[in-house]
Amino acid sequence: xxxxxxxxxENYSQWYLDIVKKAGLADNSAVRGCMVIKPxxxxxxxxxxxxxxxxxxQTGHVNAYFPLFIPKSFLSKEADHVEGFAKECxxxxxxxxxxxxxxxxxxxxxxxxxxxxxxxxxxxETIIWNTYKDWIQSYRDLPLLxxxxxxxxxxxxxxxxxxxxxxxxxxxxxxxxATKSEAVEESQMIHELYARFAEDxxxxxxxxxxxxxxxxxxxxxxTYTIEALMxxxxxxxxxxxxxxxxxxxxxFDVTFADNNNxxxxxxxxxxxxxxxxxGGLIMTHSDDxxxxxxxxxxxxxxxxxPIPKPQREIMEVADRIVTELLALGISVLIxxxxxxxxxxxxxxxxxxxxxxxxxxxxxxxxxxVVEVARRDTKEKSxxxxxxxxxxxxxxxxxxxxxxxxxxxKYRDDHITEVNDFDTxxxxxxxxxxxxxxxWDATIESELKIKELTKATIRCIPHDQVKESGKDxxxxxxxxxxxxxxxxx
Amino acid sequence: xxxxxxxxxENYSQWYLDIVKKAGLADNSAVRGCMVIKPxxxxxxxxxxxxxxxxxxQTGHVNAYFPLFIPKSFLSKEADHVEGFAKECxxxxxxxxxxxxxxxxxxxxxxxxxxxxxxxxxxxETIIWNTYKDWIQSYRDLPLLxxxxxxxxxxxxxxxxxxxxxxxxxxxxxxxxATKSEAVEESQMIHELYARFAEDxxxxxxxxxxxxxxxxxxxxxxTYTIEALMxxxxxxxxxxxxxxxxxxxxxFDVTFADNNNxxxxxxxxxxxxxxxxxGGLIMTHSDDxxxxxxxxxxxxxxxxxPIPKPQREIMEVADRIVTELLALGISVLIxxxxxxxxxxxxxxxxxxxxxxxxxxxxxxxxxxVVEVARRDTKEKSxxxxxxxxxxxxxxxxxxxxxxxxxxxKYRDDHITEVNDFDTxxxxxxxxxxxxxxxWDATIESELKIKELTKATIRCIPHDQVKESGKDxxxxxxxxxxxxxxxxx
Numbered sequence: 001x002x003x004x005x006x007x008x009x010e011n012y013s014q015w016y017l018d019i020v021k022k023a024g025l026a027d028n029s030a031v032r033g034c035m036v037i038k039p040x041x042x043x044x045x046x047x048x049x050x051x052x053x054x055x056x057x058q059t060g061h062v063n064a065y066f067p068l069f070i071p072k073s074f075l076s077k078e079a080d081h082v083e084g085f086a087k088e089c090x091x092x093x094x095x096x097x098x099x100x101x102x103x104x105x106x107x108x109x110x111x112x113x114x115x116x117x118x119x120x121x122x123x124x125e126t127i128i129w130n131t132y133k134d135w136i137q138s139y140r141d142l143p144l145l146x147x148x149x150x151x152x153x154x155x156x157x158x159x160x161x162x163x164x165x166x167x168x169x170x171x172x173x174x175x176x177x178a179t180k181s182e183a184v185e186e187s188q189m190i191h192e193l194y195a196r197f198a199e200d201x202x203x204x205x206x207x208x209x210x211x212x213x214x215x216x217x218x219x220x221x222x223t224y225t226i227e228a229l230m231x232x233x234x235x236x237x238x239x240x241x242x243x244x245x246x247x248x249x250x251x252f253d254v255t256f257a258d259n260n261n262x263x264x265x266x267x268x269x270x271x272x273x274x275x276x277x278x279g280g281l282i283m284t285h286s287d288d289x290x291x292x293x294x295x296x297x298x299x300x301x302x303x304x305x306p307i308p309k310p311q312r313e314i315m316e317v318a319d320r321i322v323t324e325l326l327a328l329g330i331s332v333l334i335x336x337x338x339x340x341x342x343x344x345x346x347x348x349x350x351x352x353x354x355x356x357x358x359x360x361x362x363x364x365x366x367x368x369v370v371e372v373a374r375r376d377t378k379e380k381s382x383x384x385x386x387x388x389x390x391x392x393x394x395x396x397x398x399x400x401x402x403x404x405x406x407x408x409k410y411r412d413d414h415i416t417e418v419n420d421f422d423t424x425x426x427x428x429x430x431x432x433x434x435x436x437x438x439w440d441a442t443i444e445s446e447l448k449i450k451e452l453t454k455a456t457i458r459c460i461p462h463d464q465v466k467e468s469g470k471d472x473x474x475x476x477x478x479x480x481x482x483x484x485x486x487x488x
Numbered sequence: 489x490x491x492x493x494x495x496x497x498e499n500y501s502q503w504y505l506d507i508v509k510k511a512g513l514a515d516n517s518a519v520r521g522c523m524v525i526k527p528x529x530x531x532x533x534x535x536x537x538x539x540x541x542x543x544x545x546q547t548g549h550v551n552a553y554f555p556l557f558i559p560k561s562f563l564s565k566e567a568d569h570v571e572g573f574a575k576e577c578x579x580x581x582x583x584x585x586x587x588x589x590x591x592x593x594x595x596x597x598x599x600x601x602x603x604x605x606x607x608x609x610x611x612x613e614t615i616i617w618n619t620y621k622d623w624i625q626s627y628r629d630l631p632l633l634x635x636x637x638x639x640x641x642x643x644x645x646x647x648x649x650x651x652x653x654x655x656x657x658x659x660x661x662x663x664x665x666a667t668k669s670e671a672v673e674e675s676q677m678i679h680e681l682y683a684r685f686a687e688d689x690x691x692x693x694x695x696x697x698x699x700x701x702x703x704x705x706x707x708x709x710x711t712y713t714i715e716a717l718m719x720x721x722x723x724x725x726x727x728x729x730x731x732x733x734x735x736x737x738x739x740f741d742v743t744f745a746d747n748n749n750x751x752x753x754x755x756x757x758x759x760x761x762x763x764x765x766x767g768g769l770i771m772t773h774s775d776d777x778x779x780x781x782x783x784x785x786x787x788x789x790x791x792x793x794p795i796p797k798p799q800r801e802i803m804e805v806a807d808r809i810v811t812e813l814l815a816l817g818i819s820v821l822i823x824x825x826x827x828x829x830x831x832x833x834x835x836x837x838x839x840x841x842x843x844x845x846x847x848x849x850x851x852x853x854x855x856x857v858v859e860v861a862r863r864d865t866k867e868k869s870x871x872x873x874x875x876x877x878x879x880x881x882x883x884x885x886x887x888x889x890x891x892x893x894x895x896x897k898y899r900d901d902h903i904t905e906v907n908d909f910d911t912x913x914x915x916x917x918x919x920x921x922x923x924x925x926x927w928d929a930t931i932e933s934e935l936k937i938k939e940l941t942k943a944t945i946r947c948i949p950h951d952q953v954k955e956s957g958k959d960x961x962x963x964x965x966x967x968x969x970x971x972x973x974x975x976x
Contacts, residue, residue: 030562030618031606034555039634042552064530067522068608068639068655069578072585074518076593087584090557091596092608094579095643097560105564108579108605117596118519120556120580120608130518146527151556151639155583167556 033166084218162279170274209459233432291353521654531787572706650767658762697947721920779841926957
């Protein structure tokens, strides 16, 4: 199977599409820009969702559900928001079909035109803040810490499975607070939570920072972002958390009485991650043989392949290993298919990214060992049957760590400090990755650099060193370096 | 708080709306027919979802995700299906808004009209079977056992929170099989699974049966249903499972090669339950004081209320009880609010349906006891602190059982056998519930009875006794009784 994948060196973009297809993660659909998430791809998303949901609940959040549709007029209520989101979206104009008078199928019933068009939510700030108006009267109603798991639609022109699709799945947190500092803290706490999730579960190192004003969420006063680096040297914005100030409270007139009975507008945050993370996961770890998954998010952590055939003795050993692994909370399956050769199966599970493969052969068994192969390094070892489960448990930890360290090394090797614009362009072209350069903090320089190089400021990193320097393009004074990159 | 609820006797419909509102389950939204599911209501749905998801996975199903939108032409491909679903639906006709030239907000961009309109899915058979065409070539690709958790939209005229809303949340299973008998078995297995879930988790007794041809799902050859009875004597269709024959396979040309390499159309099932179940849960158990929830689905199973104030000694005992309950996997919270009186809190938790309330007072504590109140019967008992956790654990089991038995008794008392049409009408009017009557198996009689009484045939129960009789309306020969009722 592996030979059906284009190599990264040959065509990175095609390599990605090949993996999505051959590992059975997603499929195109009959609807432009919308994908079908196949069972294996969805199981990865479910694992991410379950873990994030636990982390949100541990930090005091609850889930709720708001309508799919947003009245068109709502989008106009927050001035920046409408610019950002009211452009490419799915507009519902009618609520009925009728039989075509000519007998051919169905047509839109012209009498069923809606008085006001409905927009399929591209994000839910407006409908949610319109609701919060009824929920918030006093400081006793605050904070409101609500999250929603939902589908959203943004009519993207160029789509790519998981990374950019017209419809995608995500979570969106929307919180309301009595004070500015509480809201800022919330947005920062979630920012840290996202970073922890990315690094500890996805084994995907991220740089934490703030977006420039130009790159902020439409309607936000501050946007925090975690930025990952893919193997082609392009950055991926993996999760953002916004401090919204009182913008949405003012737009929807949401005020509260504080404990001195003084009325004030409510402070807000919003934050989200999406199925785009599945794309990031694929691109961070996979190789030319197929998908590579960190054990903590792999739907199947271990596969057992009997060699050459499932004979009784071999199957008994396999069943015993399964029992032991399940007892340790490790997900495992035995491939009992008698029609496929072991070699074919090996390639198949490499393609699908199962972190550990155990081969059980008759000869090995006579020596009391089995063959254990790890997907990340493709190393194989003969391991004693005694204590095999404990060995595998530790191996999964090692693989998780190795994947993180490996991608962190790649990422660290691809942060390049530059001080002049020729080198800036050269590095972007030849080496790619993040370019750390001085910026004069003007939108003019930011946009000009983007125009000339397609690189954007991914973030002003939190660990930015305050130092004097000169903007890499304009030569004007700068007080610190920011990270540029071409991005997905 | 309780006095704000209309009593069931006074106005059942208003009682339901009051509970939904006062227990904080759902809210109206700015979008006609769409509700906001509030955190408590959503937590109930999450508990249902988690349990159902486990049951689906235990029976070999996997989750996937298909597009929100369905090309209009797809709906016309299955003749019955288009009749059933292509009428009241949300139609997307444009993909862009633009600034209104007059400067007032945004308007639909007339240049962004879609070539083919998209329908927001009312159910997903068509888009899924269009996808299955690519996934199924041979018997080795079967069975395909896929479920999806999703939102769907049906443009309902009269809506009611949870029971009937324009947008609702549900799961829809869509399976593909090599043989008719396998598909029939699947639809029956899921039917039994739904009944088990309703009775064992929701404590809601159901009657299992088949729908008449007239009441079947649009495109099905057989529809199995579980029918519950609400406290006003109206039936609620709680979950349906459909054997679809080869209808969708033929409509979307999905064939497979069997193990003799002979091509045949694939056999299908589909099945679903929705947030409507939350409405059924509320109406099955609640009373004039508020929500009553079965412990297995209650977001909070136990609440501890310190009396009269949270003093140190009392709080220590409360914390100890919490630790013990959590160790048993019981969800519990302490109400530490110092501003509200215990009596107010008691009424509040009755309203919210928390199954068990523990009051801890100084005087009781001196005697080594606490006061335990159960929500279902409102009985209070003094219980020894020693062994309190085990006592509560058993009490939760008893409450679950009692709720089931109580609603089963009500249901059984409201199945009335009748043999003439005057009594039929009388019973429907005065006593309500299910009316068990002979039917001549014609659609004419079925529709006439519906027209005259608003009662529909809820199901042909599986335990129907084969006996000769006369149709309750037409007097024509019948071979068994079916269950009629007015329904939600």
